Every structure is written in structure tokens, then in C-alpha cells.
Amino acid sequence: MSTEKYRVFMRTTPGMHAQYDGHVDVRVASNDPDEIRLAALRELKRTAFPDYSSAMWKMVGFERAP
16 A cells, blocks of 8 residues: 655644644555544654653644655
């Protein structure tokens, strides 16, 4: 199954010590927003935010990545 690259715009929920408002690029086999959000959460946890739970993030939107 082929995958598509998406740019996912994420933001931490208000009240977090370190605020993040940016994007993460992920590859997903589906265009389902829930799958794209989960892939973005996994990437954020794998890289810069390993201690943040999924509840601390809000997906603002997504688009096909260049």
C-alpha cells in the first residue's frame, strides 16, 4: 500500500509549560484525519516531546506536504 506525505499543523493545549505551534510531516497510508493525527502524535513523541501525552495536543489542520 502506498503512503502519502502530509503536513500536520499541531498546537499544545493552553496551560502547557512549553508551548508549541507548528507543523510535523508524516507519511500515512490513509487520508483519514484520525490516522493522520495519530501519526503526527507518534512523530512528536518520538522526537521533541516524548513526555507529552496525546491529550496535550490539538490538531489544527493538515494538507498534503510538498
